[in-house]
Amino acid sequence: GHSKFGTPMGFNSLVFEASVLIPITDSELHYFAGVAGTIKEIAPGIAARVTVSRNHPKMFHRELGFVPGCMLGNADKTNPVISDIKNMVSILKEQITIFGIDTIVTAGKIVYMKAGDLVKLHEEANEHIVAMRTVKVPKAGDLVITGLQSWGINLYQTGKGIHASWNAVKKDGKGEILIVAPCPDGVGNANFEQTMIESKDLSLQKALEYVLDNYCNEETFKIGNQKPVDLLRIQKTIGEGNMKMVSLMDSNVLKTVYRISPVKKPEETPVEAIRREVEAYMSKNPAGQIYLLDDPGLFIVVE
Incomplete structure (x- = not known):
């Protein structure tokens, strides 16, 4: 099928053979997806090439390079790339069981860990990683x-x-x-x-x-x-x-x-x-x- 943003959804076939899919990730700030980890392990992680080639171009703007919402630390609805990925994962988890384990690592040490619904993990990690890594000047x-x-x-x-x-x-x-x-x-x-x-x-x-x-x-x-x-x-x-x-x-x-x-x-x-x-x-x-x-x-x- 397709996401609500029109992206064709394809994933590694092994995913559908598993009783439960357990992505283990570490969340980080990302320069166009806002925050990496969690749902990005699904797309682009195990997504088909056509899925990535339709999703990622949503970041581009002819004059500015990137659309304003595609920026470090921003994973809300103004970011078309991560919004599309979030929707695809929400659709996929209706077909298979996904249990995520997410961490935040600082100086080689795990400083945050949480498990559960992958989309919720992404939203929670976004809040924590932005708070941890933001420095104001x-x-x-x-x-x-x-x-x-x-x-x-x-x-x-x-x-x-x-x-x-x-x-x-x-x-x-x-x-x-x-x-x-x-x-x-x-x-x-x-x-x-x-x-x-x-x-x-x-x-x-x-x-x-x-x-x-x-x-x-x-x-x-x-x-x-x-x-x-x-x-x-x-x-x-x-x-x-x-x-x-x-x-x-x-x-x-x-x-x-x-x-x-x-x-x-x-x-x-x-x-x-x-x-x-x-x-x-x-x-x-x-x-x-x-x-x-x-x-x-x-x-x-x-x-």
Whole structure:
């Protein structure tokens, strides 16, 4: 069948052979679904490709990149992606027994655990995770420096830290983001890589439109195609050239394909590169507001 939003519903056939389905999840903030875990283990977790390709494009907006409701921490009815998933899970649980176990993990320790109805678990986790991870600041930063920890394994995962930084920085075309992520595994997603290569010679707005038109509709969407949209819209709001990175990735590729300015010189350590960049920034902007974000899982709210 279909969800009430028109999404065709297909799931792994093994689900229907089980006496009870027990998703065990850890809820986290998610940059377009609002909150990950619980119901997202069903879709996209065990959903058919056609289901995902119809659900995920609901996030896109031609001018803004993402519709306003598709944002970190927002899982209410203004978020079309998670609303659709919630409806699909509600329909599925009428056909099979689903008993969820959900946790929230902080610094490697389980700080929250609950079990029961998967949709209710999602709603409760949303309330708890937003309260736990929200940090309010009095004004947007001129420069935000973010360390990616384990998320810095590749550029695709690093996008989560870039997004977290974006919430804290000025969006007037003059804000700067400095990401510290080694990315030993390179890009990390072939679809992300291909779309960025194809759009690298276009302006930010034209590149955004190109990706949306060619890779983000219901016929062409694949997991990974949303990442260039998020990256390009962030670069558009902070200003081209204002996203910088300390990384092991090829400097030319970072700059020409991903529009990220490499900071680290070959002879420098990461700490030396960061120090040099900050000192140079402060000499030009002595009154600039600098934020250091050591946990990319936080939701920064500018009051």
